[in-house]
Amino acid sequence: MSSAFRSAFAALRMLLIFTVILGIAYPLAVTALAQLPGLRHQADGSLVSHDGRVVGSSLLGQNFLDKKGNPLPAYLQPRPSAAGDGYDPTASGASNLGPESIVDTLPNPAVKDDSGTQSLLTRVCSRSLAVGRFNGVSGARPFCTSDGVGAVLGVFWSGPGYQGHVTRVVSLNQVAPAVPFLQQYQGVRIEDATFGADYSHAQVIAIRGEAPADPAVPADAVTASGSGLDPEISPAFAKIQLARIAATRGIPASEVAQVVQAHTTGRDLGFIGAPKVNVLAVNLDLDRRYPVKD
Incomplete structure (x- = not known):
């Protein structure tokens, strides 16, 4: 018997042995153990x-x-x-969204039924508003607008590095014809966001608002x-x-x-x-x- 044949035969025997042990005997043993009194209910899925x-x-x-x-x-x-x-x-x-997810992707008006992509903040805000209405309590919470989106501004400055004076302010998560949640920021009128506009140079600022620090709608109701x-x-x-x-x-x-x-x-x-x-x-x-x- 050649050396190569002996090696192949040994490998085949090990394959058969481990198949029987790990593929048949072990699963059957675990299944049988799981059917013992006190374990069967949990093993069957706690139905x-x-x-x-x-x-x-x-x-x-x-x-x-x-x-x-x-x-x-x-x-x-x-x-x-x-x-x-x-x-x-x-x-x-x-969802794998984290605390820095506060700016929505706006819906494209040229695409039918496009609803955009909500940030984690807007998801929390919209859920809080819906849960509050459904249960007859206030759905207000910090950093949320009254219409249930993240209260986030894009602030443009006259100088580099967000220095100088404010030249333009956009409510990044509110699309026209929504009414901006604030009228002015540092004396500048706030405008609604527009799909396709470039706001990458704006300073993103979340506005806490006047909602209580301890909202009526608890955290697990919105996350x-x-x-x-x-x-x-x-x-x-x-x-x-x-x-x-x-x-x-x-x-x-x-x-x-x-x-x-x-x-x-x-x-x-x-x-x-x-x-x-x-x-x-x-x-x-x-x-x-x-x-x-x-």
Whole structure:
């Protein structure tokens, strides 16, 4: 037997051995172990059943929308999701936008249905405005305009290095015929932005505005999680939804608060993370105790 043949035969034997061990024996052993009492539920995806059918997972978030894609007022709503079209487990991920994302890409009026690209700041502002209106609270927050975009100015100066005096000011995220969120900046009238205009030489300045430092709409109501599949929200986000859910179901807000409290958990191990409310668990419990009237 030649040396080359012996080497090839040895390699083939190792391939077969590792295929049996790692491709058959190990997966079967792990699968069998996962079916032991106490592990099977988690291994099967922590599925949640209601009226004999699977309605979700306690580990994965989901939307509660009507057929038109609008949030259902009788249900606790989750935080935003950047996973696909929202809570798509096959497209888990974040927007990857950071705190420096404050200037929008304006829509091209020559392209039908072009909506441009929103910065992270404008996404936060528009979500805050929508959440506030939906829940009957103020959606105002710092660095946001009243029409739900980032309050950002492009300031042009007479001298180099942003020196001298201000010659022109543009509200970078507001397109005509919007009314600029400020009339003047350092005595110069503020104008709307125009698609295609060159604002690269402007100093970009975010304007805080008069919104409270502690907005009524909490942070998790306007930002998506890293996975886009977070099944939980903060107690603060749940709290601003109580009145709306109670009014829709025709029950006292205190009853909804009790259901929310029953599905609120504290910090992991007592010190990691923050208290959280499982959205699916609350909605299933609400339907069980206080069914929505047709």
